[in-house]
Amino acid sequence: MNFKHTFLLVVLLVTQIIWSQSTRNGVITSENGTPIPGASVTIENTARGVQTDFDGQFSIEASNGDVLVIRYLGFTEEKVTVNANQTTYNIILQEDVNQLNEVVVVGYGTQRKEVLTSSVAQIRGDELVEESVLNATQALQGKAAGVQVIASDAPGQASRVVIRGLGTVQGGRDPLYVIDGVLTDNINNINIADIESINILKDAASLAIYGNRGANGVIIVTTKKGKTGKLQVKFNTYTGVRDILRTVDMANAEQFVIYSNEAALRDLLNDNDPTNDNDFSNFLPTNQQYDTNWLDEITRIGLIRDYYLSLSGGDEKINAFFSVGFNEEEGILLNNDFNRLTVRSNVDYKITEKLNFSHKVGVQLATGSPQSFGLFTSAYKQAPIIPARLDDGTFGSSIAINNVANPLIDATNAFKREKNKFFKVQGAFQLDYEVFDDLTFTSRFSIETEYGRFYNFRNRLGRFLADNPSNTESSFEGGIENPSKTRLTITHTNTYRWFIDNYFTYKKTFFDKHNIDVTLGITAEENQSEFLSATRNNVPLDSNLNFNLNNGDQNDTQSNSGAISVTDRLYSYLARLNYNYDGKYLLGGSFRRDGSSRFQDGSQFGNFYALSTGWVVTEEDFFSDTAFDILKLRxxxxxxxxxxxxxxxxxxxxxxxxxxxxxxxxxxQQGITITGTVQEDLSWEVTEETNIGLEYTLLDYRLSGEIEVYKRVNTNAILEIELPDVIGFDPFNSAVGEVENKGIEFSLNWSDKIGEDFSYSIGGNFSFNENKISKVTNPFFNEQLGGFINNGEYTKKITVGQSLGSFFLYEVEGIDESGDFVYRDNNNNGIVDEGDRKFFDSYLPKYYTSLNLSMNYKNFDFSTDLFGSFGNQIYNGKKAQRFGNENIELSTFNNRYTSGQPSNTTPRAFNDVPISSDYYLESGDFIRVNNVTLGYTLPEKTLKYFTKMRIYASARNPLIWQRFSGFTPELPGDPLGGAGIELDAYPTLSSFYIGLNTSF
Amino acid sequence: MKYSESKTVWIMLLLAISVNLLQSCSKDFIDVESNQETESALTSDRAPELVNAVYNSLLAWEVSSFAWTGLTSIASDDADKGSILSDTGVDKHLLDALDISPTLLSVADVWRGHFDAIQRANQALNRIEQFDDMDEELQSRLLGEAKFLRALFYFRLVQTYGGVPVITSINSLDDINEDLLTRATTEETYAFIEQDLIEAIESLPEKSEYPTSELGRATKGAAKALLAKVSMYQEKWEQVKILTNEIIASGEYGLTPNYEDIWKESSENNIESIFEIQSRGEDPAAGVDKYSTIQGARGEGGWGWGFNTPSQDLDNAYENGDTRRQATIMFAGETLYDGRVISINAPNPRYNQKAYSSALTEAEITGKNVRLLRYAEVLLMNAEAAAVIGGDVSTPLNQIRQRAGLEPTTATSQLAVWEERRLEMAFEHDRYFDLVRQGRASTVLNSKGIPFQTGKHELFPIPQEQIDLSGGVLTQNPGY
Structure with a gap:
């Protein structure tokens, strides 16, 4: 066929189509008559379609007998057949009450919730915004069953997320985050107000498509798109104050002196030297000049301000969304501040009917001035008899009685200055091409890069002189020539990653009832990180000079270091097939083959897969007349x-x-040797997960929920192997373990309306998870110790049959007649030794639950969330770490054993470092009110320039019921490190906000 | 029909492109180079570095610092635990009281540290033997150095624990079997040490034959001196005599005129030095981990932890006029040769001056070279051999006494040599094993209230954890 013929054919075809067509107009409205802009109007079985304009109007060329299909998210689909003499079609869309009709974002695509065979929790962006926290991970707390969030209230700090239990000892534990297609480690850079939805993938069926990175769960964040229609401007702001939710009462100066002197006397009597028993020279005098409350000295009322502006709009060709957000926090700890600027631009271009291009780009600039949380420990331990400052303004020193630094020195930044700056850009650029009606090709390139800059200036001489009044400049650094009086270290870090994803999506219905949905694709990615650090001494003290390296000594005391990581690459093939018969019988399969540069030749490629099935019982005839609207088993x-x-x-x-x-x-002279060995074919850990779920909706869609049961087993958990010493090798990693997590999740929601003015919903979820190392296959498995509390004592140990992060401690039986601890002789050998330690529960909670309630009455709205966590233990590390002459808690003072007041709960005053025992182990159970918000939306008629205005007041963490006696039961960290140990921990805060939401 | 034809073409085209992409890229794409040095970096030009890394083991905490000091010195009558009452140094109070059990950290540290060091020696030996493209003279010398060091580590192990597993290969997880973990007898262990030393003597140059830049490496003289000492521990007196005579005759060594100078920075590697651990204090530091800090004066004006303090008994043992007393002991209130004052209020009356480093910094790693073998000990071994099998005892013995500022003695008994040896070699990690070797440990120690039990305390226990890890293949020493 030559060109001429083709041309003729095309002309003929086109003419023929035009011949029979004429223009049809209409308005699409909702039930209450509001026009619906942006609804799609298409002609069935063709690619032709238009979108309604801002007034809900459309106009389309259609022939007699064509069927117009009108779709808009949140409304049920309408079909209207075009007939010859009707040109105007006013169509009313019914609101879709069937929640299961929602679309769920899954890896490399979307799926209708109705036919989903995997476990995915979806959280809408507007549910998160209510929480008034900076970081979206914290807002996730209590929002979904199976998703445990250990929150941190420290400025700029992320919370820790654990999905369905901890499955690994040596491997990475964090879930994978996917932000608009960028696979990354965290979502700290995302403004909550920019989030359209968060989808949390929990079971193998949904996770297998992420293959080698799916084992810890995946959190998919989708940011907002521009909405078709008139430009919408939103401006939101809130401001609030923060304070420590729960403090610990400490002994005052008088009580401290009594306790310390009792301890000193005990030491004299116990040292078997009768000559000094009446030597009271080291005793503290009873009438003290100062009574310092150290926590008050180093803290203040925290302040938060947040501003957010967004623009959203679009037409048939371009939809755009832009936002800028600024958040500023003055932390409760002095000089511990954080601020963050986020900018986002998401634009969709419809290049042709078949070709779409979109980009989603987010930028974050963050600046923080860090402080060590060890200051909280110093404030807890420092003696109240020490003045924070003397009358002449110099800092009080406790050098004469203990080794605790005056925490105010660091808190006031008197001899240091620190600043961190972060700049992060994240962007995805995506082409979607509709090859045919049912087949779409998607090609996406995405990048992420983050620059970190860390400035750390120390006035070392100033600090040396302040620490001890008897220090002099000539004794600094042992009196060496040209000491480093000040020191500046600047570190620059950079990480970057890029991705190329290419995949096809094919959705088709055969013979009316056979629906298939296929995704096939290839992705490649690269990650790398590097750092460069430089140090100079004797930089001038002036604050305008002390962050400039070139102002420091140019001699050989300067130093620098830097490194670049090994290129980390992945090349993967992915496939997913979903089939359903008439929305009734569902089948799914997904597969990913990952090639990873992290492993040695021969161990680079791994295959990951999942199979799933579902049965929508309510689609069966025999089940149609029940209270259930939807009942699905999967x-x-x-x-x-x-x-x-x-x-x-x-x-x-x-x-x-x-x-x-x-x-x-x-x-x-340089040396080189080998001090280790490896398991040569060591590669990724493999987790096998089985999930059974039940979804139900009943009573006219008012009651809905899910029940899930799962078992996930990390079948080749990597553990440390320690060979006999005679082999002479360092401990190394080998895949010799098995870690098991078993759990049940429930969620339940009820929402209803009473009359026209009152609507409410109440929901809750409950999760249970049991974790343990179920098997170890190598006799040289190293039972690693952990939870060291910096006084020579450890508190945790890994072993078979126990949960990860289990405490391993001596057991206190009671207090003897001299007021000392009696430790249980568990191995019955007559002495207290290592063999007497026993396992206690882990820091990992066994149950966590949440309850949320929201109500709307006329223009008022009210919402509240409760969160509870149970079944774990917390080690009171700050209390257990005590060295001599450090302060004690008021309860320790009041309940202590004295000869006049024998106690069976609290020992007599002592100065020894206590061995780690269950005396310091406390229940981690707590229930907290996470959020209470009351809002009022101004009636529309009172507004002149605005389309909406809402004012609200909100309280975050106003109340807590906790069994732990410390500052916070939420203690993130590593399982073998500080997790579940309160030492150098940031307290939980309660915050009170007022805010304003407007749009115009 | 046309429609579906074009559809097929499209799909074929896309598939063709994708398959092409799949085939060509994936493997190449994920094959990346490591940017750290791995095993493949160990080529023949790095042979000296492989041996340097064995020397580096001498700087380790477990090999030369706290635990080794505890076993060799604090456990003996020369030293007390020192420091303050509440600071036990984990188990040093137990060593001081000879209350020894298989779970002591010090016992475990010495075991681990020395086997780690032996592993490094085995890495060097096994690899360098395989290199066929290197200078033969250098290869032979390097093998000799590694064998000397391996012998030194095994000698310390056999002194401490008796027979130990003798390991000469590089092993992986799969190689571990009963044979590998089984203890050799004391005799077998000594035989292995002797063999290493004989080979080292053959291949090592004399001290003067090394270029100056290589000062500090193991020498023929060092290997001979160590073999003499190893022979002395087996009472092979003929061999002791021959070896020590050879060293004396070599003209490589002599005595430092002033005893106190031996431990000064300025006397490092001097005429008397046969082998010492090279310690560099300047940044980047390469010194014995906290050696001076552990034994430094504590408290007011102090710089250390105050452990391993000279006992009253040692102090009393010096004759009047013995210059070694002031050179060995720093007394509270004393002003040292470099002007440093030991506070009169220091918590301990005496500290170990042989561990003192004059570097006035707060650094935990100082430039203190730890002297392991020196000419004076060769003379003492020579004298002792003569005392046992006949020969000139007085000449070597009186050389020692004369240098200490004492009158010559006419005594020629083995006991006389032993007494001299204690004072000459105090705090040189010798006393405890020396008493055991002499067979009078219980007599001497019991008389000073130290509860040495014959049949038990001649050896330290094998670490319990290691016995457990071996599944009982490692056997415990008698009495523990």
Whole structure:
């Protein structure tokens, strides 16, 4: 066929189509008559379609007999057949009350919730905004069953998220975050107000498409798009104050002196030297000049301000969304501030009927001035008899009685200055091409890069002099020549990653009832990070000079270091097939083959898959006349990977591990050796997960919920192996363990209207998870110790049969007649030794639950959330760490054993470092009111320039019921590190806000 | 029909492109180079570095610092635990009281540290032996150095624990079996040490034959001195005599005129030095981990933890006029040669001056070279051999006494050499094992209230954790 013929054919065809068509107009409205802009009007079985304009109007060329299909999210689909003599079609869309009709975002695509066979929790952006927290991860707390969030209230700090229990010891534990297609580690840079939805993938069926990174769960964040119609401007702001929710009462100066002197007397009597028993020279005098409340000294009322402006609009060709947000926080700890600016631009271009291009770009600029949370420990421990400052303004020093630094020195930044700056850009650029009606090709390139800059200036001489009044400048650094009086260190870090994703999506219905949905694709990505750090001494003190390296000494005391990580790459093939018969019988399968540069040749490629099935019982005829609107049963099984495991190469030991000095001038000669061995074929951890779920909606869609049961087993958990010493190798990692998580999740929601003015909803969820190391296959498994509390004591240990993060402690039986602890002799050998330690529960909660309630009455809205966490233990590390002459809690003072007042709960005053025992282990159970918000929307008729205005007042964490005696039961950290141990921990805060939401 | 034809073309085209992409890119894309040095970096040009890393083991905390000091010195009658009452140094109070159990940290540290060091020696030996493209003279010397060091580590192990597993290969997880973990007898262990030393003597140059830049490496003289000491521990007196005579005759060594100077920075690697741990204090530091800090004066004006303090008994043992007393002991209130004052209020009356580093910094790693073998000990071994099998005891013995500022003695008994040896070698990690070797540990120690039990305390226990880890293949020493 030559060109001429083709041309003729096309002309003929086109003419023929035009011949029979004429223009049809109409308005699409909702039930209450409001026009619906942006609704799609298409002609069935063709690619032709238009969108309604801002007034809900459309106009389309259609022939007799064509069927117009009108769709708009949140409304049921309408079909209207065009007939010859009707040109105007006013169509009313019914609101879709069927919640299960919502679309769920899954990996590399979307799926209708109705036919979903996997476990995905969806949270709408507007549910999160209510929480008035900076970081979206914290707002997730209590929002979904199976998603445990350990919140942190520290400025700029992210909360820790654990999905369906901890499955790994040595590997990465955080879920994978996917922001508009960018696979990343956190969502700290995302403004909550920019979030359209968060979808949390929990079971193998939904996670297998993320293969080697699916094992810890995936959190998909989708940001907002521009809405077709008139430009909408939103401006939101809130401001609030924050304070410590719960403090611990400490002994005052008088009580401290009594306690310390009792302890000193006990030491004298116990040292078997009768000559000093009446030597009271080291006792503290009873009438003290000062009574310092150290926590008050280093804290203040925190302040938060938040501003947010967004623009959204679009027409048939372009939809755009732009936002800018600014958040500023003065933390409760002095000089601990954080502020963040976010800018986002999301634009969709409809290039042709078949070709769409979109970009979603977010930028974050954050600045923080960090403080060590160790100051909270210092404030807890410092003696009240020490003045925060003397009358002449100098800092009080406790050098004469204990080794605790005056926390006010660091809190006031008197001899230091620190600043962190972060700049992060994240962007996805996506082309969607509709190859045919049913087949779409998507090509996406996305990047993320983050620059961090860390400035750290120390006035070392100033600090040396302040720490001890007897220090002099000549004794600084042992009196060496040209000491480093000040020191500036600047570190620059950069991480970047890029992705190329190409995939096809094919959705088609065959013979009316056979629906298939296929995704097939290839992705590639690269990650790398680097840092550069430089230090100079004797930078001038002036604040305008002390962040400039060039102002420091140029001699050989300057130092620098830097490194670049190994290129980390993945090349993957992915596939997913979903089939359903008439929306009744559902089948799903997904697969990913990952090639990872992290592993050695031969162990680079891994296959991950999942199979799932579902049965929508309510689609069956025999079940149609019940109270159930929807009842769906589903099950899935699959294998997931965790490639975020320690690198597996034998690195040669060099540098200080190998060098040695030779020659009269002791010139260093380099050395090199091998001090380790590896398991050569070590690769990713493989988690097998089985999930059974039940979804139900009943009583006219008013009651809905889900029940899920799961078991996930990390079948080759990587653990540390320690060979006998005679082999001479360092401990190394080997895949010899099995970690098991079993759990049940329930969620339940009820929403209803009473009359025209009052609507309400009440919902809750409950999660139970049991975690343990179920198997270890190698006799040289190293039962690693952890939870060190910086006084020589450890508190945790890993072993088979116990939950990860279990405490391993001595057991206090009681208090003896001399007021000392009696430890239980668990191994019955007559003495207290290591063998007497026993396992207690883990810091991981077994149950967590939430309850939320929201009500709307006329223009008022009210919402509240409760969150509870139970079944874990917390180690009171700050109390257990006590060295001599450090302050004690008021209850310790009041309840202590004295000869006049024997106690069986609290020992007598003592100065020894206590061994780690269950005396310091407390229940972690708590229930907290996370949020109470009351809002009022001004009646529309009173507004002149605005289309909406709402004012609200909100309280965050106003109340807590906790069994733990410390500052916070929420203690994030590593399982073998500080998790569940209150030491150097940031307290939980309660916050009170007022805010304003407007749009115009 | 046309419609579906074009559809097929499209799909074929896209598939063709994708398959092409799949095939060509994926493997290449994920094959990335490591940016750290791995095992493949160990080529023949790095042979000296492999041996340097064995020397580096001498700087380790477990090999030369707290635990080793505890076992060799605090446990003996020369030293007390020191420091303050509440600071036990984990288990040093138990060592001081000879209350020894298989779970002591010090016992575990010495075991681990020395086997780690032996592993490094085995890495060097096994790899360098395989290199066929290197200078043979250098190869031979490097093998000799590594063998000397391996012998030194095994000698310390056999002194401490008796026979130990003798490991000469590089092992992985799969190689671990009963044979590997089984203890050799004391005799077998000594035989292995002797073999390493004989080979080292053959291949090592004399001290003067090394270029100056290599000062500090193991020498022929050092290997001979160590073999003499190893022979002495087995009472092979003929061999002790021959070896020490050879060293004396070599002309490589002599005595430092002033005893106190031996431990000064300025005397490092001097004429008397046969082998010492090279310690560099300047940044980047490569010194024995906290050696001076552990034994430094504590409290007011102090710089250390105050452990391993000279006992009253040692102080009393010096004759009047013995210059070694002031050189060995720093007394509270004393002003040292470099002007440093030990506070009169220091918590301990005496500290170990041989561990003192004059560097006036707060650094935990100082430039203190730890002297392991020196010419004076060769003379003492020579004298002792003569005392046992006949020969000239007086000449070498009186050389020692004369340097200490004492009158010559006419005594020629083995006991006389032993008494001299204690004062000459105090705090040189020798006393405890020396008493055991001499067979009079219980007599001497019991008389000073130290509860040495014959049949038990000749050896320290094998670490319990290691016995457990071996599944009972490692056997415990008698009495524990």
């Amino acid at each position: 099950a899935s099984f699959g294998q997931l990977g965790n490639q975020n495991v320690p690198f597996n190469i034998i690195t040669a030991t060099t540098g200080s591990g190998g060098f040695y000095a030779f020659g009269p001038n002791q010139e260093l």
